[in-house]
Amino acid sequence: MLFRITEKIIEPEKLRQTMLSSRAGAYCSYEGWVRDHNEGKDVNSLHYSAYEELAQTIGCKILDEAESKFQVESAIVHRVGDLSVADIAVWVGVTAHHRGDTFLACRYIIDNIKHRLPVWKKEVYSNGDECWIESNHCGCSDPKNLQF
Amino acid sequence: MKIKILYFAQLAELAEKSEETKHVFDSSLCALYADLKKTYNFHQEFTQLQVAVNHQLSAHNTELRDGDSVAFLPPMTGG
Numbered sequence: 001m002l003f004r005i006t007e008k009i010i011e012p013e014k015l016r017q018t019m020l021s022s023r024a025g026a027y028c029s030y031e032g033w034v035r036d037h038n039e040g041k042d043v044n045s046l047h048y049s050a051y052e053e054l055a056q057t058i059g060c061k062i063l064d065e066a067e068s069k070f071q072v073e074s075a076i077v078h079r080v081g082d083l084s085v086a087d088i089a090v091w092v093g094v095t096a097h098h099r100g101d102t103f104l105a106c107r108y109i110i111d112n113i114k115h116r117l118p119v120w121k122k123e124v125y126s127n128g129d130e131c132w133i134e135s136n137h138c139g140c141s142d143p144k145n146l147q148f
Numbered sequence: 149m150k151i152k153i154l155y156f157a158q159l160a161e162l163a164e165k166s167e168e169t170k171h172v173f174d175s176s177l178c179a180l181y182a183d184l185k186k187t188y189n190f191h192q193e194f195t196q197l198q199v200a201v202n203h204q205l206s207a208h209n210t211e212l213r214d215g216d217s218v219a220f221l222p223p224m225t226g227g
Contacts, residue, residue, distance in 0.1 A: 032227050048226065049156060049157055049160070050156075050226070051154070051156050051200070051219060051221065053203040054200050054203050054204070054205070054219070057203070057204070058205075078226060078227075089226075089227065090226065090227050110227060113226055113227045114224070114225075114226060114227040115224060116224060117224055117226045117227075118156070118200075118221055118224055118226075119224060119225070119226025119227075120156060120157035120158075120222060120224065120225050120226070121225045121226065122157070122158075132157055132158040132161070132222070132225075133225040134158075134222060134223055134225070135223060135225070136223070136224065136225045136226075136227065
């Protein structure tokens with residue numbers, strides 16, 4: 001289990017290496033990228049801030065839940081600070097004996113990150129305006145995943 | 149009693165600080181937030197925020213004790 005908040009660029013290939021295991025038959029990862037638009041506005045960059053002490057507790061709890069529920073090994077790395085378009089904001093890695101559990105666990109972890117991890121995102125637009133996002137409820141999360 | 153308050157995201161921007169220590173006489177989180185909301189013009193209501201006391205998510209009716217740290221948390225938007 002690995003949970004990390006970092007200001008450094010996320011390098012998925014290096015993180016994948018840390019997941020390698022002769023006991024695993026499947027690996028699934030998720031990357032959240034910074035895109036250049038949101039709700040009709042041109043986004044230049046994002047700023048992420050975190051409550052690190054609490055994020056460690058909740059991040060590890062989410063991983064622990066996923067590992068119990070799906071019998072997987074799992075990891076989360078979340079970036080904070082100023083991110084540019086195309087940067088990776090969050091990475092999730094999961095291994096298991098079989099592929100099905102890795103897909104389900106990866107989805108469970110990212111859905112819970114979005115709702116429970118104490119991290120906040122501010123968008124900076126091309127016209128110079130800035131806005132703290134106040135809802136992550138884009139409709140993508142599977143409601144079943146939010147009830148352990 | 150002496151309470152340390154931690155600020156994050158939009159609350160930190162509005163308060164123009166990441167933490168401060170206050171002497172308070174009321175042990176309720178609701179009263180503390182009402183005071184901060186007025187001071188810093190926070191627009192969110194107490195019930196819209198989660199609360200952490202001593203780095204643990206806590207119920208809104210938790211009673212404060214001398215030396216506690218408190219954070220009022222806007223809806224999370226990571227990922």
